[in-house]
Amino acid sequence: MNWITNYVRPRINSIFSRREVPENLWTKCDECGTMLFHRELTDNLHVCANCGHHMQITPRARFKALFDSGIFTEVRVPEPVADPLHFRDQKKYPDRMRAAQKATGEHEAMLVAAGEVGRTPIVAAAQDFSFMGGSMGMYVGNAIIAAAEEAVRLGRPLVLFSAAGGARMQEGILSLMQMPRTTVAIQMLREAGLPYIVVLTHPTTGGVTASYAMLGDIQIAEPNSLICFAGPRVIEQTIREKLPEGFQRAEYLLEHGMLDRVTDRRHLREELVTILRMLMQQPPPVWGELPPPAEPVVASDTEESADTAQSDTQS
Amino acid sequence: MTHYLDFEKPLAEIEGKAEELRAMARSNEEMDIEAEARALDKKAAGMLRDLYGKLTPWRKCQVARHPMRPHCRDYIDALFTEYTPLAGDRAFGEDDAVMGGLARFQDRAVVVIGHEKGHDTKSRLTHNFGMARPEGYRKAIRLMDMADRFGLPVITLVDTPGAYPGKGAEERGQSEAIARATEKCLQIGVPLLSVIIGEGGSGGAVAFATANRVAMLEHSVYSVISPEGCASILWKDAEKMREAAEALRLTAQDLHKLGVCDRVIPEPLGGAHRDTEATIAAVGEAITAMLGEMNEIEPKGYVAARRKKFLNIGSKGLAA
Numbered sequence: 001m002n003w004i005t006n007y008v009r010p011r012i013n014s015i016f017s018r019r020e021v022p023e024n025l026w027t028k029c030d031e032c033g034t035m036l037f038h039r040e041l042t043d044n045l046h047v048c049a050n051c052g053h054h055m056q057i058t059p060r061a062r063f064k065a066l067f068d069s070g071i072f073t074e075v076r077v078p079e080p081v082a083d084p085l086h087f088r089d090q091k092k093y094p095d096r097m098r099a100a101q102k103a104t105g106e107h108e109a110m111l112v113a114a115g116e117v118g119r120t121p122i123v124a125a126a127q128d129f130s131f132m133g134g135s136m137g138m139y140v141g142n143a144i145i146a147a148a149e150e151a152v153r154l155g156r157p158l159v160l161f162s163a164a165g166g167a168r169m170q171e172g173i174l175s176l177m178q179m180p181r182t183t184v185a186i187q188m189l190r191e192a193g194l195p196y197i198v199v200l201t202h203p204t205t206g207g208v209t210a211s212y213a214m215l216g217d218i219q220i221a222e223p224n225s226l227i228c229f230a231g232p233r234v235i236e237q238t239i240r241e242k243l244p245e246g247f248q249r250a251e252y253l254l255e256h257g258m259l260d261r262v263t264d265r266r267h268l269r270e271e272l273v274t275i276l277r278m279l280m281q282q283p284p285p286v287w288g289e290l291p292p293p294a295e296p297v298v299a300s301d302t303e304e305s306a307d308t309a310q311s312d313t314q315s
Numbered sequence: 316m317t318h319y320l321d322f323e324k325p326l327a328e329i330e331g332k333a334e335e336l337r338a339m340a341r342s343n344e345e346m347d348i349e350a351e352a353r354a355l356d357k358k359a360a361g362m363l364r365d366l367y368g369k370l371t372p373w374r375k376c377q378v379a380r381h382p383m384r385p386h387c388r389d390y391i392d393a394l395f396t397e398y399t400p401l402a403g404d405r406a407f408g409e410d411d412a413v414m415g416g417l418a419r420f421q422d423r424a425v426v427v428i429g430h431e432k433g434h435d436t437k438s439r440l441t442h443n444f445g446m447a448r449p450e451g452y453r454k455a456i457r458l459m460d461m462a463d464r465f466g467l468p469v470i471t472l473v474d475t476p477g478a479y480p481g482k483g484a485e486e487r488g489q490s491e492a493i494a495r496a497t498e499k500c501l502q503i504g505v506p507l508l509s510v511i512i513g514e515g516g517s518g519g520a521v522a523f524a525t526a527n528r529v530a531m532l533e534h535s536v537y538s539v540i541s542p543e544g545c546a547s548i549l550w551k552d553a554e555k556m557r558e559a560a561e562a563l564r565l566t567a568q569d570l571h572k573l574g575v576c577d578r579v580i581p582e583p584l585g586g587a588h589r590d591t592e593a594t595i596a597a598v599g600e601a602i603t604a605m606l607g608e609m610n611e612i613e614p615k616g617y618v619a620a621r622r623k624k625f626l627n628i629g630s631k632g633l634a635a
Contacts, residue, residue, distance in 0.1 A: 084573075084632030085564045089549035138629050145626070167517075167539045169549060172563045173575050174629040176539040179518060180525040183498050184622045207539070209490035210478075210518040211497060229490035229518070230480030238480050248485060256486050 029053055045265045054202060054222050054265055058104070059111035059126035062161060066124065066269055072115035075123065077108075077146045080138030085172050093170040100132045109134050109164070110143040114150060118273035118285045123151040126161040129203070134164035136208050137171040141178035144212055148185035157195040157276050162213040166206020179211040186215045195279040197272065200227050200250070200259070218275060219259045220268070221250035227258075318588075320377045322366065329359045363585045370534060372560035376542055378534040379513045380476075383588040385595055386445075387414050387429035387472045390512065393592075394599045395420055395427055403454060407487060410451030412443045412479070415458045420470065420602065426462035428455050428523060429472030432513070445514075446479035449492035452522050456492075456499045463503040468609070470602060471509045471523040476541065477516035493522045500525035501625070504618055506609040510580070510598055511535045511567075512587075527612070527621050528605040530578040531567035532594070534586055537575065538565035564633065574628055578605070 026035050031053035040049060045065055046057040064070040087093040101107060109131040114123045125147040127134040134140075144160070151158040167175035189196045198216030200209075202225035209229050221227060228248040236243060246252045250262045263271050273285045319327040333355035336348045370378065378384070391398050395418035402409045415428035430447065433439035455471075462469045478489055500507060500523070509526035515537030524537075531537060540548075542560035547553040570576040580601045583590035612620050 080629065081632035084629060085562070086633065087562050089558070089562060141629075169540055169545050169563070172539055173537060173565065173570055173573060174632075176517060176521060177575060177625065177628045179494075179497055179521045180501060180625040181628070183494070183501055183525075184626055187498070187501060187622070207518050210493040210522075212494075214488075214491040214494040215498060228485055229478060229493065230485065234480045235482060235485065239482060241482075243482060247482070256488075258488050258491060 027055075029055070047265050052223070052264070054224065056129055056163075056202075057265070058106075058130060059128050059161070060106075062126055063111065063113050063115075063124065066117055066272075067113070067115040068117060068119065072113040072124075075112040075114055075146055075150045077110070077112060077139065077143045080142055083170075084138065084174055085170070087170040087172065089170075096132065096170065104128065104131045106131055108139040108143070109136075110140045112143050112147045112150070114154065114156070117269060117276075118287070120273050120276050120280070120282065120285065121154065121156045122159055122276065123147050123154065123156050124159045124161070127163045127208075129163040129165075129201075132168065133166075134162075134208075135166060135168035135175070136164055136178050136182075137168035137175045138178070140164075140168075141181045144178075144182045145185045148188045151194055152188055152192045155192070155194070157197065157280060158189055159197045159199065159272060159276075160212065160216070161199045161201055162204040162208055163201045164204060164206070164208040164213075166208055176207060179207055182212040183215065186212055195276060197275065199268065199272075201225055203227070205229070205231055217279070218261075220261045220263050220271070221253065221259050222265055222268075223250055223262055225250045227253055318381065318383050320374070320381065322374055322377070326359055326362050326366065329355050329362065333359065367534075367585055371557065372536075372563070372566050373542060373557040375534045375566050376514075376536050376556075376560055378586045378588075379536045381586060381588045382434070384513055385587055385591045386434060387431040387474055387512070388434075389591060390472055390595055390598060391418065391427060391429070393595045394602070395425075396422075398427070401454075401458060404450040404457060406450070406453060408450045410443075410448050410454060411441050412445055412447040412475070413451035413454055415455060417467075420606075423606075424467050426458050426467050426469045427472070428458055428469065429512075430475040430519075430523070432474060443479060445475045446477060447475065447519060448479050448481070448484045449487045449489050452478075452492035452496040455523060456496050459496075459499045459503050459507075462505055466505055468506040468508065468606065469503065471507070471526065473509060473511045473515050473520045473524050473537075474513035475516045475519045476514055478519035478522075490518075493518045496522035497525050501621060502618065504615070506606065506612075506617055507621065508602060508605045508609075510601065511537050511576075512598065516541065525621070525625065527617060527624070528577045528608065529575065530580055530598075530601045530605065531570065531576045532580050532587060532598070533567055533582040535567055536565040537567075537570055538563050569633070572633055574631065 025038050027041055028035055029048040032051035034050040046055040063072050083093045106128055109128045110125060112125045147158055186196055195217050197218045198213055200221040204213050204227050226248055232243055253259045254262050277285055333352045336352045340346045340348045398418040400416040414431045418427045430445040431442045432445035433442040459469055507526040509524040509529045511531040513535055517539055542556035543553045545559040546555035567576055567579045571579050578601055580597050583593045587594040
């Protein structure tokens, strides 16, 4: 403990570390190995400029690129009971949650927002694969219900971007119960005559595929996304034979009649606007630079969904 | 021939000894072993009571999967009359993992649908161990639609390890078929009652059990994933299934506390397979009672009641 260790060395370190190149300026494409500069990658919606490989994109980054001028209003999601089963495997569930929150800076695995896309008002929900594999638990269920209720309240279509390994095991049967719960949400949209478009992204598997992610009026997938109920490894173990090339990938599903379209992420925004405006019987879209939307949408009054999940009945 | 589970080994030994003694006595009439054999019987009965009085979640999984446990076919034969099986999804094929058709339950016309696992090697292969393919779910959708059109209540008997993980099943839209079946469950304007008689395996079970009332046999289980699957993912060791079964809260008792299961149907001492007849009768009584409860809902309210029930599930957690 002296003047050198307390004062001089930190100063020297700070000078040098400032000069160092930040680690995350470059990303290597895990498909073709090309080094991609972060700003270009963001501009290109996390699609490799060289080979067109679609990398993970967070819901926030996606919404920024999707909504006009990057402006959107988050829709509040009723908070479910935390750790309803007091689940513990090698780690406690609340510890896993905290770690995921710290790593992603997000609260949970789904983001819901309202805003305009190409001057078309929509509600959008996006699943965050980086948050515990995007797994579907009570929160994700509540988020989809909140998204549907908001869409019905505002008379807007719902666009949902799915990405998940499946149900969140740490919530046991309650995660499984999100299959019927989210299906009820989709039925609310149907009854209100509002379009529900699903964009399946890599990967969408398990109980998520077997509920809301397969019930869209229109099913679009990003290229090469893995979309399945049982994963390829499980199937190989069961039938003990090699699976064909591209099995359970978006293009394979398209060929087998399970999807409407496979669309490059860079063309998705335009396609969504085109489709939505036709379904909503609105005039054709106007493209090009438009002034930003005048007023952000007023956040919804979420009290009306209080009966679907009570945040105040913590155990 | 009794099939003993691993934890029943001490019981098997005692019952075996009693059996041996009696066999010896039959061949040698001078031997008087009755007192001794009776003592062994008594000991076995006590052990059975102890074992089944406090089954761990993993042991319940084993009992729920017991090969001699009554299956869908047994319930249909005993509880329903005029059972008329109806086949096919009208698109691709017939799936023997799912039984279903018209029948009468206490003279009332109903549609009954269930997973059948089979009872010997041959029938197990025919029924694919109760693991349905898309055709099975689509057949169920078709039958539920018909029930809805003609105002017949639907009764489902759930007993599946899960939907079949196969190449063809995936290509023909396993996930879509399950999603649509769950959706259909939520749409039909007739009473929908479900009994989990053995294994309620994940999405394959939800597709039939999104019902107005869900009853479970005392030692049946219902889970998002099998304990083995959960253990291999979260513990990286499939042998940790005991811990996983514990953590998943998959027993009828825990699910009743969580509001997922509405009614627990008691099983005879030693599990359903030790007294098939009594088990089936108890399930019949539960179905009668649940049908009676449906009279309290006005005919137009079945859909709304079902939706409300599922929207509210999980709002309290276990502690409640």
